[in-house]
Amino acid sequence: MIKFFLMVNKQGQTRLSKYYEHVDINKRTLLETEVIKSCLSRSNEQCSFIEYKDFKLIYRQYAALFIVVGVNDTENEMAIYEFIHNFVEVLDEYFSRVEPIDELPKICSALEPQQACFSPDSSSFKGAASTTPIY
């Protein structure tokens, strides 16, 4: 089960968040701060999966933008890892007519939240990744 989906930049600012389980708004900020801190502390030689409290974080870095997904321990980490990439590819496809791919992080930081939010919903459901392609 996916618990939350975050897009955070290197400065630790949340660009997009989507929670699949209700988290109190005050706790969200705290959680996001901790999550990005643990992601930023990782080097390239270390694996993309982190244990955080009783769930796992799977993160992928695109230039200055981190995409972090929190899952519980029933999830296949690698599948989620690839799911993140799938999502990014979809975003890329969707916005490619506007910006070239190397500026993707910039788009993501600026993209309309409602679209970015709809997108993960259609390819995942209630925290369960599915294969349904967006395009």
Add this chain to the structure above:
Amino acid sequence: MSDIVEKTLTALPGLFLQNQPGGGPAAAKASFSSRLGSLVRGITALTSKHEEEKLIQQELSSLKATVSAPTTTLKMMKECMVRLIYCEMLGYDASFGYIHAIKLAQQGNLLEKRVGYLAVSLFLHESHELLLLLVNTVVKDLQSTNLVEVCMALTVVSQIFPREMIPAVLPLIEDKLQHSKEIVRRKAVLALYKFHLIAPNQVQHIHIKFRKALCDRDVGVMAASLHIYLRMIKENSSGYKDLTGSFVTILKQVVGGKLPVEFNYHSVPAPWLQIQLLRILGLLGKDDQRTSELMYDVLDESLRRAELNHNVTYAILFECVHTVYSIYPKSELLEKAAKCIGKFVLSPKINLKYLGLKALTYVIQQDPTLALQHQMTIIECLDHLDPIIKRETLELLYRITNAQNITVIVQKMLEYLHQSKEEYVIVNLVGKIAELAEKYAPDNAWFIQTMNAVFSVGGDVMHPDIPNNFLRLLAEGFDDETEDQQLRLYAVQSYLTLLDMENVFYPQRFLQVMSWVLGEYSYLLDKEMPEEVIAKLYKLLMNDSVSSETKAWLIAAVTKLTSQAHSSNTVERLIHEFTISLDTCMRQHAFELKHLHENVELMKSLLPVDRSCEDLVVDASLSFLDGFVAEGLSQGAAPYKPHHQRQEEKLSQEKVLNFEPYGLSFSSSGFTGRQSPAGISLGSDVSGNSAETGLKETNSLKLEGIKKLWGKEGYLPKKESKTGDESGALPVPQESIMENVDQAITKKDQSQVLTQSKEEKEKQLLASSLFVGLGSESTINLLGKADTVSHKFRRKSKVKEAKSGETTSTHNMTCSSFSSLSNVAYEDDYYSNTLHDTGDKELKKFSLSSELLDSESLTELPLVEKFSYCSLSTPSLFANNNMEIFHPPQSTAASVAKESSLASSFLEETTEYMHSNAMEVCNNETISVSSYKIWKDDCLLMVWSVTNKSGLELKSADLEIFPAENFKVTEQPGCCLPVMEAESTKSFQYSVQIEKPFTEGNLTGFISYHMMDTHSAQLEFSVNLSLLDFIRPLKISSDDFGKLWLSFANDVKQNVKMSESQAALPSALKTLQQKLRLHIIEIIGNEGLLACQLLPSIPCLLHCRVHADILALWFRSSCSTLPDYLLYQCQKVMEGS
């Protein structure tokens, strides 16, 4: 989703003029010029969190103004909503916009609706109250002909929907499963999945439809249904075995590339769908050979196909391996899977290595040899730079630990533990180490040292089970006694060494463990004297960094050791210092120690060496304290009041303005209301020998305890000092028990009590040390415990109290059995007899307690009376003692003996009492019987005067009264006359007690006599008794009235119309006084206070208030039915006259 967006775009081009945000790809750039765009850019440009906050607060306040302005159009609202979503996403509260989001979803056109729905799904959660407002919109949109609207509604349902509203949309969604558009079907399945998650039983009936969805020609719908199946199979795999074939076929098709190309991800066909299917197969094939056989082929195929070097194929492989090892094993597949794992583990890619380790961890339980193959890799991973990899490796090692490798593995774990900072990891790992150490410990020294490490690192975050289990292990030991002793000795020695070290900080839990072990097992030491150990503990006690909980453990240990030590200055110093401690708990422990220290013999028997595992019999009723309590009470000590009662008193004290006539007694009413049934249930309890008396006492207690609120001048804030004294005199529950125990112990003459209390004492020590270890709430626990115990103890004591000097417990026993027996018998009787049972527990209680008291000798009366005197001038509840032990009034008794004249002369002597006129109840030619009632203060005296009209002498005239259900009739002496002279009158007296309130009852009896000629005759008669015959005025003061009023639970209010003659309050009250024998306490303006009691002594209070010609009556009583009966009588009186 995109096709919806595109449809929206094409269908509604008019909506997307200008710079619409969310208008699709083309609008993204344009949005930069929108207000959201500028907000986003503004925030991105900022560097500090503080500036961001400022900007967003500014934005939010302008948004707040806009959304609440009536001129805001829906289009603007949509724009605002998008910005609100963004703000909330950044962690700022935008709750003011929630309702507007719902409104937007309700009212907007397509695009606005979509934003509204999106905002709702992001803002609200499932239990949010506003969500109910959305239901109607959803229902409307589900019925819409517009596909987009239907899709939006389905989407929002699958995200958030209130559980209780599912039935409202369920049929609509079910219909959508047959929809011609696959996207609608897919979304409908997802919505049903959601329902299955939140309310599985509501969608049970559509399971068959899920099967249809599984076979849907559209891949999307089928994939969506897999979510439901995975879930259902997880819960109950046996119900879906028949679907195995379908799942296998689907997987075959997917693996074989039969799906449309757009499902490919990096040329891997539908990888997430494959993973989902593999999981389902794994669950289905678990421990089931036949089902597993069906899937061998497809698993083989999957393993073979997924050889492409791409991350997502690794994900599939991992799942494959997992499935292969979950289902019934097939060697060929296992071999391939093992190879796969090897490839993972050896991979230079860190993520793959992680995956490999994870797979290995899972697999290793089935096949430990696989670990041997990869042992070098595992060792490498143990020293890997990445802590996550290390962690995973430790997890793996944990699974393969055995008696041989335990030392090394635990060593590695401890190393990791020392580096780790994260609490969750520590808790987890510490638990594992402790588990392993207990299971496989090679020797004592290692075990103790490992546990020491666990305690010092795990500290106070670890699970409380760990120290508890450790202590239990030490205490209970193994099979070998010498081995156990060595282990204990080693533990003691190691702790003493640890404590010797200077400036080392140990976690509280560790100190608690140490103190317990030292307290219990220091005797195993040969050379070191208990004094030295005490000195060490004392040093810890004086340390400020030690928590008070730990100090309780420490002092408990000192107490245990003191009994072994010959004499110790340290102990005295400790007592001296802690008896004045500000911490109540510590003070209590110190006092215990002090008292025990004074009596070494007792202490030794109380705290025997090495007996921590022996079972103790708990005398929860604390009966051995009864004597002490009785003594204390007789010396004027305030009786113990339970916590809630004190609370209640405090509440009533705190009240500043009192608008109710006697203050609200909500809490007290609840209290008595609860109390009565509890008394009944306790009554038949074994230990409930004094439950009834205890309850009775509760009532009288309350009279004392309740603060005077109401008096002549209205509310009385004075007299505070008095109540203050009272509450001050209330013993602190814990201390009082302990001191009571101690003092009870010192009573040497009570040998039986002594033995009991020894056990009790030890129990309490043990309990305190055990409960203290239960975590932070232990103090509460302890207090709560003490509270209940002392409550019982208080109750119990009442028996003794009533028995005053009688201390022999045998007597006690007989009494208790008597009362419980009588109680049971009474109860049976009671329920069988009364069909219209109104449950008058109060009365029952009284009669029971009076029975109990009845069994006591009259010599005890003075004390009893003293107690009743204590309870102010209110009707003493003990007074019923007098009622039952019937004292025939001397005057009447005398007159009976001698009287030969007519009834009138007899009545002369009883003029002090009210009486009715004589009434003939029956007659024949020989005799006539007339009766009259004498309303004595303490009972109703029925007098039947029998006149012998004949000229003959009657022999053995006898009057008998049939037993009646509501009355208790007691015969007075002289009721059987051997001879009745001619033309004489004899009086027979019977005192009648009421057993439960009623309106009217009949008392029947007969008179039998023998004529001279031995002809025997019998004559029946009956008299009517009304409740009023048993009502007596209750003469109390206004103050007491106020107090009593608060203590009564049962109240009845009613307005009665007064007849003209009594329109004024005084006259109305006078009527009541005359007719009902109510006592008028006071008349204040248009209010009047009256009181009466139902014999033997159930008080009932009446408050009257006059409005025009309406009299508002308000009864209160401790008896639940009495007010009703009285009200009835009042009405009769008021309307009748």
